[in-house]
Amino acid sequence: MRKRAKKKHHRQFIFFSASGLIAVIVCIMLNVFPVSADSTHSQTGSVYYTSIEIQPGDTLWNIAEETMTSEYSSVPEYVKVLKEINSLDSDQLEAGQNLIIAYN
The missing domain is CATH 3.10.350.10 (LysM domain)
Known part of the structure; x- marks a missing residue:
């Protein structure tokens, strides 16, 4: 019985970890996390x-x-x-x- 519970928790952990990783990858691909090397110039154009x-x-x-x-x-x-x-x-x-x- 305990082995089944451990397997279930292990599968849930893997599922949620994979889901989180996929979400981060999708956000990066859609450029959801903007990054600027110099924030003082980001409003005025590229430097x-x-x-x-x-x-x-x-x-x-x-x-x-x-x-x-x-x-x-x-x-x-x-x-x-x-x-x-x-x-x-x-x-x-x-x-x-x-x-x-x-x-x-």
Whole structure:
């Protein structure tokens, strides 16, 4: 008698586990769980990233002025973002270094 009860509970466990897994897969396929890499830009459109090679004489501020998009309200704000994306502790750049910049 106990073996039947254990089998029944085991089957129920498998049924509900499989049902939950199927539900999660369906939600993922239907994009029910939206994910955004940068929530501050999700309302204004897509943001893309590219890498540029630093040339002699380039500064973080000059690059920010040249590449800043309308998503940012000021050059200092964009410089801060560039430093965050590139894990920079200072504004100093070296020729040959690669820098990731955002664009839309």
